[in-house]
Amino acid sequence: MSRRIVAEFPFVERFDxxxxxxPGAGLDWLDxxxxxxxxxxxxxxxxxxxxxxxxxxxxxDLAKTPFDIAASPEGDPPFDLDGIHAGGSGAxxxxxxxxxxxxxxxxxxxxxxxxLAVLSLGEALRSRARIVxxxxxxxxxxxxxxxxxxxxxxxxxxxxxxxxxGVTIDLPVETVFVNxxxxxxxxxxxxLVVAGAGSRIALTETHVGAxxxxxxxxxxxxxxxxxxxxxxxxxxQRESRRAYHLANTRVTLAERGTYRAFLxxxxxxxxxxxxxxTLEGEGADCRLDGAYLARDRQHTDxxxxxxxxxxxxxxxxxxxxxxxxxxxxxFQGRVSVRPDxxxxxxxxxxKTLLLSNDAEIDTKPELEIYADDVKCSHGAxxxxxxxxxxxxxRSRGLGAEEARRVLIRAFVAEAVESVEDGPFRDRLDAxxxxxxxxxxxxxxxxxx
Amino acid sequence: xxxxxxxHVRVDEREVLKGIDLTIARGEVxxxxxxxxxxxxxxxxxxxxxxxxxxxxxxxxYRGADLLALSIEERAREGLFLAFQYPVEIPGVAGTTFxxxxxxxxxxxxxxxxxxxxxxxxxxxxxxxxxxxxxxxLKRPVNVGFSGGEKKRNEVFQMALLEPTFAVLDxxxxxxxxxxxxxxxxxxxxxxxxxRSMLVITHYQRLLDYIVPDRVHVLAHGRIVKSGxxxxxxxxxxxxxxxxxxxxxx
Ligand SMILES: Nc1ncnc2c1ncn2[C@@H]1O[C@H](COP(=O)(O)OP(=O)(O)OP(=O)(O)O)[C@@H](O)[C@H]1O
Ligand SMILES: [Mg+2]
Numbered sequence: 001m002s003r004r005i006v007a008e009f010p011f012v013e014r015f016d017x018x019x020x021x022x023p024g025a026g027l028d029w030l031d032x033x034x035x036x037x038x039x040x041x042x043x044x045x046x047x048x049x050x051x052x053x054x055x056x057x058x059x060x061d062l063a064k065t066p067f068d069i070a071a072s073p074e075g076d077p078p079f080d081l082d083g084i085h086a087g088g089s090g091a092x093x094x095x096x097x098x099x100x101x102x103x104x105x106x107x108x109x110x111x112x113x114x115x116l117a118v119l120s121l122g123e124a125l126r127s128r129a130r131i132v133x134x135x136x137x138x139x140x141x142x143x144x145x146x147x148x149x150x151x152x153x154x155x156x157x158x159x160x161x162x163x164x165x166g167v168t169i170d171l172p173v174e175t176v177f178v179n180x181x182x183x184x185x186x187x188x189x190x191x192l193v194v195a196g197a198g199s200r201i202a203l204t205e206t207h208v209g210a211x212x213x214x215x216x217x218x219x220x221x222x223x224x225x226x227x228x229x230x231x232x233x234x235x236x237q238r239e240s241r242r243a244y245h246l247a248n249t250r251v252t253l254a255e256r257g258t259y260r261a262f263l264x265x266x267x268x269x270x271x272x273x274x275x276x277x278t279l280e281g282e283g284a285d286c287r288l289d290g291a292y293l294a295r296d297r298q299h300t301d302x303x304x305x306x307x308x309x310x311x312x313x314x315x316x317x318x319x320x321x322x323x324x325x326x327x328x329x330x331f332q333g334r335v336s337v338r339p340d341x342x343x344x345x346x347x348x349x350x351k352t353l354l355l356s357n358d359a360e361i362d363t364k365p366e367l368e369i370y371a372d373d374v375k376c377s378h379g380a381x382x383x384x385x386x387x388x389x390x391x392x393x394r395s396r397g398l399g400a401e402e403a404r405r406v407l408i409r410a411f412v413a414e415a416v417e418s419v420e421d422g423p424f425r426d427r428l429d430a431x432x433x434x435x436x437x438x439x440x441x442x443x444x445x446x447x448x
Numbered sequence: 449x450x451x452x453x454x455x456h457v458r459v460d461e462r463e464v465l466k467g468i469d470l471t472i473a474r475g476e477v478x479x480x481x482x483x484x485x486x487x488x489x490x491x492x493x494x495x496x497x498x499x500x501x502x503x504x505x506x507x508x509x510y511r512g513a514d515l516l517a518l519s520i521e522e523r524a525r526e527g528l529f530l531a532f533q534y535p536v537e538i539p540g541v542a543g544t545t546f547x548x549x550x551x552x553x554x555x556x557x558x559x560x561x562x563x564x565x566x567x568x569x570x571x572x573x574x575x576x577x578x579x580x581x582x583x584x585x586l587k588r589p590v591n592v593g594f595s596g597g598e599k600k601r602n603e604v605f606q607m608a609l610l611e612p613t614f615a616v617l618d619x620x621x622x623x624x625x626x627x628x629x630x631x632x633x634x635x636x637x638x639x640x641x642x643x644r645s646m647l648v649i650t651h652y653q654r655l656l657d658y659i660v661p662d663r664v665h666v667l668a669h670g671r672i673v674k675s676g677x678x679x680x681x682x683x684x685x686x687x688x689x690x691x692x693x694x695x696x697x698x
Pocket of ligand 2: 488489490533618619
């Protein structure tokens with residue numbers, strides 16, 4: 001078996017035609033960058049399970065699906081978009097993207113504000129190319145990353161937030177990515193967040209999907225945290241069960257910058273959310289938390305890479321998952337400590353609750369430490385519901401199903417506890433309740 | 449109230465109860481004593497319906513019906529309560545959430561209106577005072593980080609809230625200091641009434657000074673080897689189980 005999977009996606013073969021309709025078409029630098037990225041993708045191709053980082057997540061079914069580029073939606077998407085908001089009064093800024101296209105009518109970019117730009121990538125490429133270009137070019141030079149290269153080649157609309165030094169956004173910026181797939185299609189949203197020195201930003205990403213067809217969502221989010229800036233980034237992945245969701249988040253932190261992420265992964269037939277954070281400056285602080293819930297034949301992969309390059313940095317990761325049916329979870333967490341990153345504190349924890357004997361979790365922690373004054377740890381557990389806990393609850397009159405739900409909820413709640421924002425925590429709670437109450441659908445899934 | 453006939457229970461391929469006969473009438477309190485490993489908790493778990501406690505023979509009738517045909521939760525809703533020898537810690541589940549779910553399960557079963565959070569707080573307040581259960585203990589996850597004594601008090605507190613018809617107390621006195629023992633005993637005595645029966649498992653006759661039983665039974669090697677009035681407990685305290693179990697073995 002080769003290390004690469006060669007796929008022939010119609011949208012890739014029709015690159016020239018497709019690219020002409022993408023954001024920023026006609027900008028020389030971007031046209032060239034897209035073409036270079038296409039070449040890079042064709043050269044490296046999709047990773048097979050022979051590639052160590054992809055050992056547990058197999059893209060062969062994705063590679064066999066004749067994906068085209070997503071078309072503009074016909075009619076209204078089948079969602080109550082008002083029900084998806086960042087919390088609070090729902091009055092904050094909101095950017096909605098349907099099938100990879102910015103939907104101005106459903107969005108609220110908010111009043112112009114001193115030192116702050118919240119806009120779609122398409123608009124940013126028109127009005128602020130000078131700011132976005134260096135970031136997009138820098139990230140796109142990571143050539144052996146096939147999915148990143150593909151995203152750059154076919155970059156569709158996304159959210160751009162540029163906050164000047166010292167700027168604070170009170171309400172989180174809500175981004176919603178809606179996919180309504182009538183035939184096998186792909187979307188490649190590209191987001192960029194630049195947080196100036198001492199600024200404070202929060203954003204929420206929600207991915208939802210529907211429609212009768214398989215689709216592939218391949219979003220890339222780049223986050224640049226300047227000195228003493230703080231970025232809170234929350235994501236709910238609730239794609240259709242026919243979806244492939246392969247997401248890449250790339251974060252760099254300057255000195256004393258902080259990045260807090262919470263990821264909830266409940267949707268998609270096959271999903272992989274990669275978070276790559278580099279603590280470049282001294283005393284940077286990165287916290288990645290999340291929860292994954294899967295059943296039937298869902299496959300959910302969370303892969304993190306935290307690189308400590310500056311000294312005195314700290315990183316914490318805690319992910320909890322619940323797996324039912326024949327689902328499979330993957331948690332790969334790598335913490336690298338470069339030689340100069342003395343006094344690094346890095347901790348990682350992964351706990352999984354297995355609700356069936358056919359569910360499986362593959363956990364792979366990796367510590368690569370090249371500095372000597374370092375405190376790093378990792379831990380992983382996987383287990384079933386505790387018989388005595390169930391007995392205790394039932395012996396007090398709770399029904400067997402209720403007792404099960406109480407214990408599952410309690411298990412996930414410990415992950416959600418770290419979320420400080422009440423309204424968002426309510427949304428997470430609602431997701432969990434929804435998951436617990438949902439009967440497994442009988443329809444086919446991506447990756448099954 | 450409860451009628452156990454020739455009850456055989458197997459745990460892990462091993463017959464632990466080898467024919468128990470025990471009848472507890474309405475309003476009576478019976479004590480069961482016996483050496484470690486004799487099967488006392490096994491009896492308690494079998495009555496509660498724990499999985500893996502396989503009844504291989506005999507019958508248990510509870511208020512005229514077949515107890516063994518009911519699920520764990522049905523038994524509880526019918527008024528059976530087990531105070532665990534080792535109360536279970538449940539991380540992530542707040543005490544109040546748990547108690548309200550339990551109380552409401554019972555109320556639903558009786559066709560009573562469920563209590564909302566506010567009503568529930570009122571409902572528990574009085575019993576909290578009696579058993580010295582501070583608010584903080586109810587906010588914490590069930591039993592997590594509780595001391596041994598706190599766990600036992602919490603069991604009696606739950607019993608007081610659920611107002612069972614038949615309560616099994618499995619070594620609820622073990623590990624309690626004198627004051628806590630009195631508090632627990634008072635809590636139990638407050639629940640004594642003609643319509644409620646109890647089975648009190650204990651190693652110490654001391655508890656029976658406070659909770660005076662109608663009958664005392666000695667369980668050894670999976671059988672009841674002797675029954676008597678409360679003076680039997682005093683006799684056991686003086687002479688130990690040695691003589692009794694030897695007689696049984698012979
Ligand atoms: N889950 C189990 N698996 C295997 N053996 C068990 C199990 N539960 C109980 N036993 C065995 O059954 C016997 C009776 O145990 P039980 O807990 O009923 O005793 P007990 O009378 O309550 O003792 P103690 O006074 O120490 O609480 C013991 O030999 C014990 O080892
Ligand atoms: Mg015992």
